[in-house]
Amino acid sequence: MTVTPPELSCAPAQEVLWWVQHRSARKDVYNLTWRLTVAGLETEPLTHAWRLVTARHEALRTSFARRGDSLVRQVHPASVARSLVDVNEASWPDPLPAEPEALLDELATLLHAEPFDLARAPLARLTLLNVAGRQELLVTVHHAVLDGWALHLVLSDLDEAHRAVRSALAAGTDPDGLTPERVFAEPPVPYADFAERAGRPVSPDSLAYWRAALSGARAAALLPDGPPRPGRDGAVVRHRLTAAASAAVPTVAHRVGSTHFAVLLGAVRAVLAAGGATGRTGIGVVVANRMSAADQSVVGYCAHNVVLADAVAPGDTLDAVAGRARDALWESLPHQHVGFDRVVDELPAADAEALGAMPPVLITHHGRIGGGLALGGAPARLLPSPSSTARCQLVIGVSEEDADTVVEIEYDAATLSEATVRAFLADVEETLTRSAEAPDTAVHAIGVRTRATAGAGVGARPSADAEPAARPAAATAEQAGQPAAELLEFWRATLGVPASADDDFFQLGGHSLQVLSLIDTVEGHTGRRLDVTEWLDRPTPRRMAELLGLRAAAPANPTA
Structure with missing residues (x-):
């Protein structure tokens, strides 16, 4: 039945992650x-252990x-966990086609890139790799069901379930x-309570705070x-x-009376400013959004x-x-x-355009998340991410390992080279080190x-069909890149209001699922x-026309 x-x-x-996934090329x-x-x-x-954990957690x-x-x-009952869940295994016999490290890297990249069908549970999978006497476990989930904090909780439960299974077998x-x-001492905290609170209308006080805090800011x-x-x-x-x-971070934090993360956020902002991102700039910050003890579980x-x-x-x-x-983090x-x-969606049009729909630079503090894990009676050490996609220009993840600070940057390889990213990291290090040694040093003087x-x-990313830098004199600035009339009609039919070339989809009252209707x-x-990921930074008819090649025909050059 x-x-x-x-x-x-x-x-x-x-909902946001669902519709981005629905229309992303990757x-x-x-x-x-x-990994x-x-x-x-x-x-x-x-x-057996993975099935127990799947039965425990609705996500x-x-x-x-x-x-x-x-x-x-759609939350499937715990009773079907056995039929939903399996563990994949991949073993590579000798002789190997490459060095073990290179082969494991390639396998991890390929397995990570396998997409999930968001209409089918589970949106998580385990793969056990055995190569030349080395063993790795790949745990891949879709972000729409788990964040990094939650994944750490899941893997802690997996270790507990694995110990119970081994005891039963013994x-x-x-x-x-x-x-x-029988296995877990405490029942899980339902996600439904969090989802209900998250979906409530935004309070006027919070909207007023963010409008004021972001007024006049531009994306860095x-x-x-x-x-x-x-x-x-x-x-x-x-x-x-x-x-x-690494030693400079707690030194500056002690002087300032802040967290280590505030110092690292300050160092990233200082380097961007010294490099040319002047004025009032915005940087994205990933927040845990777990405000209570229950949320943290x-x-x-x-x-x-x-x-x-x-x-x-x-x-x-x-x-x-x-x-x-x-101060900004606390306030x-x-x-x-x-x-x-x-x-x-609620910002003045000028601020929304200057910041974009997705911050180009995003920083997140993992702290000890991903550390201290164990499985099968042995430590389980987290390796570099096998991701080969870019959600934005830079996603900067900061972790603590013992006394060290580890930074993992996912970056847009279409516009940035690895050398550029490593130079940025070197600048962050120099800013931290010089500032710890000489607190009065101006960040712009560091170089x-x-x-x-x-x-x-x-x-x-520039569109593959981007406009040339110079245009014929007969094509005026107003005519350059104008969307085709049929595209503007599609917008009107979807939103119920007329749209011009530079109108923001969300400022016109559009919501995420209407994006899908328009694109369809x-x-x-x-x-x-x-x-859609290429369009979100400027969700206008003009940008859509550029990406799709649906511009109005330019007027003919006048004859002499």
């Missing part, structure tokens, strides 16, 4: 893979369905008789270091800060992005910039439950190799498919 899963409301951030853009070194694991006990049994203009979560007991209630980004690189998407650099730079997708703005003056020291980062805390994806900018459209309409009439 087929059981119809109950349908529950989604958190707003889940379907793995929001895959999250933790762990393990030892001595066997597939059968691991499978691992969740799929999504569209219902008109709404998106719902005692000659069938592990199929184990249940989550690195300058592309050359022409677009065809065929490149994303890449990852994992870097352990020098001992001097929720297994689900709770995190989202906010944007924090500041202006670095010529004489500012790192202490001054970090101190303002400290925004009561309003961090409102993600930037909800705020940007950086980074080149940065700020403003509308920065950090976005355009594709149905023209056969041209839009990559």
Whole structure:
């Protein structure tokens, strides 16, 4: 008998990830893979343990369905976990076609890139790799069901379940008789409560706070270091800060009275400002959005992005910039439950355009998340991400490992080289080290190799069909890149109001699922498919026309 899963409301951030996935050219853009070194694991006990964890947590049994203009979560019953879940295994016998490290890297990249069908649970998978006596476990989930905090909780539960399964097998007991209630001391915290709170209307106080905090701010980004690189998407650099730079973080934090993260956020902002991102600039910050003890135990997708703005003056020291980062983090805390994806629709048009729909530079503090894990009685060490997609220009993840600070940067390889990213990291290290040694040093006096900018459209990939730099005299600035009339008609039919070339979709009252309706309409009439991630930075008819090649015909040159 087929059981119809109950349908529950989604958190707003889940809806955003769903529709971005639905129309992105790369379907793995929001895959999250933790690549762990393990030892001595066997597939059968691991499978039993994974089924127990899946039965315990509704997020691992969740799929999504569209219902008109709404998106719902379908939570499949715990009783079907056995039929939903398996563990994949891949072993490579000798002789190897490459060095073990290279082969494991390639396998991890390929397995990470396998897309999920968001309409089918589970949106998580385990793969056990065995290559030349080395063993790795790949845990891949879709971000719409788990964030990094939740994934750490899941893997802690997996270790506990694995120990219970091994004990049952050692005692000659069938592990199929184990249940989550018998294995885990505490029941799980339901995600539904969080999703319901997250979906409530935004309070006027929070909207007023973010409008004021972001007034006049422009998105900061690195300058592309050359022409677009065809065929490149994303890449990852994992870097352990020098001992001097790692030691500088707590030194500055102690002086300023801030967290380590505020110092690192200040250092990133200082380097961007010294590199040319002048004035009041916005940087994206991933916040955990777990405001209570219960939230901190929720297994689900709770995190989202906010944007924090500041202006670095010529004489500012790192202490001054970090101190303002400290204040911004604390002052925004009561309003961090409102993600930037909800705020940007409510900003004045000029501010929304200057910041874009997605911050080009995004920084997140993992802290000890991903550290201290174990599985099968041995440590499970987290390796660099195998991601090959870029969600924005730079996603800067900061972790602590013992006394060291580790920075992992996912970057847009189509516009930035690895050398440029490593130069940026070196500038951050130099800023930290010099500022720790000489607190009165102005950040602009340190000297950086980074080149940065700020403003509308920065950090976005140029369209393959971009306008040439120079146009014939007969094509005026007003006519350049004008959308075709049929495209503007598609907008009017979707939104119910007329649209001009530079109108923002969301400022006209559009919402995320109407984006899908518009894109479906355009594709149905023209056969041209839009990559929504390329369009989100400037969600206007003009940008859509550029990406799809649906411009109005330019007037003929006048004859002499």
